[in-house]
Amino acid sequence: MKDFLSLSIANLLNEYIFVYDFLDSYDLKLKDDELSKSFREFFDSLDEDKLEEKGLSIDLLKEQFVNFMNAMTADADTIEELESITIVGGVNKYGEPENVELTIRKGEVICIVGPTGSGKSRLLADIEWLAQKDTPTRRQILINGKVPDKKRRFSIDHKMVAQLSQNMNFVMDLTVEEFVRMHAESRLIENADEKVSAIIDEANKLAGEQFQANTPVTSLSGGQSRALMIADTAILSRSPIILIDEIENAGIDRKKALELLVKEEKIVLMATHDPILALMGDRRLVIKNGGISKIIEVSEEERQHLPYLQALDEKLVSLRNQIRNGEILNE
Amino acid sequence: MKFITISGPPSSGKTSVILKVIESYKLQNQRCGVVKFDCLLTEDDKLYETKGIPVKKGLSGGLCPDHYFVSNVEACVEWGIELGLDLLISESAGLCNRCSPHIRGVTAVCVIDNLSGVNTPKKIGPMLKFADIVVITKGDIVSQAEREVFASRVKVVNPRAVIMHVNGITGQGAFELATVLNDTEDIDTLKGKQLRFSMPAALCSYCLGETRIGDAYQMGNVKKMDF
Numbered sequence: 051m052k053d054f055l056s057l058s059i060a061n062l063l064n065e066y067i068f069v070y071d072f073l074d075s076y077d078l079k080l081k082d083d084e085l086s087k088s089f090r091e092f093f094d095s096l097d098e099d100k101l102e103e104k105g106l107s108i109d110l111l112k113e114q115f116v117n118f119m120n121a122m123t124a125d126a127d128t129i130e131e132l133e134s135i136t137i138v139g140g141v142n143k144y145g146e147p148e149n150v151e152l153t154i155r156k157g158e159v160i161c162i163v164g165p166t167g168s169g170k171s172r173l174l175a176d177i178e179w180l181a182q183k184d185t186p187t188r189r190q191i192l193i194n195g196k197v198p199d200k201k202r203r204f205s206i207d208h209k210m211v212a213q214l215s216q217n218m219n220f221v222m223d224l225t226v227e228e229f230v231r232m233h234a235e236s237r238l239i240e241n242a243d244e245k246v247s248a249i250i251d252e253a254n255k256l257a258g259e260q261f262q263a264n265t266p267v268t269s270l271s272g273g274q275s276r277a278l279m280i281a282d283t284a285i286l287s288r289s290p291i292i293l294i295d296e297i298e299n300a301g302i303d304r305k306k307a308l309e310l311l312v313k314e315e316k317i318v319l320m321a322t323h324d325p326i327l328a329l330m331g332d333r334r335l336v337i338k339n340g341g342i343s344k345i346i347e348v349s350e351e352e353r354q355h356l357p358y359l360q361a362l363d364e365k366l367v368s369l370r371n372q373i374r375n376g377e378i379l380n381e
Numbered sequence: 382m383k384f385i386t387i388s389g390p391p392s393s394g395k396t397s398v399i400l401k402v403i404e405s406y407k408l409q410n411q412r413c414g415v416v417k418f419d420c421l422l423t424e425d426d427k428l429y430e431t432k433g434i435p436v437k438k439g440l441s442g443g444l445c446p447d448h449y450f451v452s453n454v455e456a457c458v459e460w461g462i463e464l465g466l467d468l469l470i471s472e473s474a475g476l477c478n479r480c481s482p483h484i485r486g487v488t489a490v491c492v493i494d495n496l497s498g499v500n501t502p503k504k505i506g507p508m509l510k511f512a513d514i515v516v517i518t519k520g521d522i523v524s525q526a527e528r529e530v531f532a533s534r535v536k537v538v539n540p541r542a543v544i545m546h547v548n549g550i551t552g553q554g555a556f557e558l559a560t561v562l563n564d565t566e567d568i569d570t571l572k573g574k575q576l577r578f579s580m581p582a583a584l585c586s587y588c589l590g591e592t593r594i595g596d597a598y599q600m601g602n603v604k605k606m607d608f
Contacts, residue, residue, distance in 0.1 A: 068537075074501040075538045103507030105479050105578055114510065114540065121540035171553060179496055179557050186408075186556070204543045206532045212525045222521050232499070233526040236533040275524075283525045 113237035140188030142341025164337030273301015384504035387491030397549025
């Protein structure tokens with residue numbers, strides 16, 4: 051491990067752009083002639099009284115800096131890429147065994163069905179927490195067929211599940227571009243510009259009505275917001291699993307949304323009772339009494355209903371548009 | 382008895398998180414109690430009472446809430462031990478961002494919420510920067526992007542902390558938080574223990590009831606702005 055306190059500030063800033071984040075967060079300002087110093091010399095030159103007013107001290111600052119540098123440089127490379135997850139069954143709420151071992155690979159779409167309170171959230175929580183028979187369901191989650199590294203549980207950069215649900219909002223008052231850029235910058239990726247424009251393009255392909263890069267996120271319609279959230283999560287989120295809590299059939303192309311997530315090699319878990327979405331998936335997990343009671347492989351036969359359902363859906367959309375456009379329904 | 386300090390800005394969801402964590406402990410037949418510190422008024426003690434959780438309320442009134450906390454926390458621990466609790470949680474609001482109720486050798490949790498804005502992590506002092514566990518709440522109502530940005534900003538100011546997302550309404554994440562908190566070591570007393578960081582100071586004429594404005598009335602620890 052490098053001795054970050056002894057290296058020259060200029061070199062560190064050059065090599066690790068996130069050092070600026072640290073300085074900014076602790077409200078530390080560097081003068082030009084300090085760049086050749088080491089961080090140890092810089093911290094030692096600070097006024098201890100002024101630091102204390104902010105709830106800091108020189109020693110604590112040094113400690114936080116070393117922790118920060120170690121945390122930021124250690125990550126990424128040490129945790130292996132996810133190819134598949136395996137859910138090894140535990141028990142339902144009556145203690146009856148689930149008797150399943152389900153492996154889900156990148157790019158698969160799995161629907162989770164069952165009434166409210168049946169245990170869908172617990173299943174997702176087990177995946178998020180990488181349960182090792184230590185949750186109420188006694189399930190075990192494997193990554194790439196093996197027991198996962200313990201570090202994964204607490205690494206915010208390796209969070210397993212990204213969530214998209216109906217009641218989510220943008221709370222920040224930024225334009226679409228500023229918003230996506232902020233997300234990209236927090237990921238410390240190099241080609242931020244490219245990603246930002248890719249996300250806006252993809253989101254516009256999903257949204258029924260187009261929006262611009264300079265549209266404030268708070269003025270997007272429901273469909274546009276969802277389109278932006280899906281495109282952003284598909285392209286920028288590091289989480290390998292995307293949980294979608296129903297996609298309302300308004301102002302967004304749901305088929306394209308799923309295709310985008312699959313193309314970005316996400317595992318898609320969808321809590322839905324919409325027959326079209328269910329048939330777009332590969333498998334359905336049926337949850338009952340807190341346990342996985344059945345796994346239904348979507349068959350070709352079942353999928354034959356899809357054209358009919360889609361025709362119905364299109365019909366409904368066109369009727370909706372007629373109403374929106376102030377027309378009279380004619381049929 | 383295990384003892385944990387939980388603090389966080391007002392309305393960040395501390396009480397909801399604690400209630401859900403205690404539900405988890407109850408399933409394991411553990412007895413939990415809460416000490417709720419606040420300033421002028423709190424109704425949260427009733428929330429705990431209706432759930433059958435032993436609770437003590439401390440209102441600091443005209444005193445700095447942090448100073449009130451540290452003067453009373455030792456007695457709180459004695460109270461918890463007397464009741465035979467397995468776990469005592471102290472809940473206090475960080476009313477100024479310089480608050481620092483954490484104690485060395487006692488697991489310290491800071492609760493902050495996604496709605497408070499992405500610049501909030503750097504504005505909060507020792508309460509967040511020196512916590513062992515940071516719990517982020519209200520994730521269900523903001524976008525995935527905002528959740529990720531918020532968590533990464535918390536990590537910048539407190540790289541050592543375990544960062545967890547807990548939903549105070551559905552309880553998602555509470556079981557996991559309870560598992561992590563369970564690693565806390567038992568203590569017998571707080572006597573002789575130290576705060577992790579000195580508390581915000583004040584010792585001036587206004588502490589003693591002065592109300593008039595003007596240099597002539599200001600004595601003691603007074604700090605002036607630069608113009």
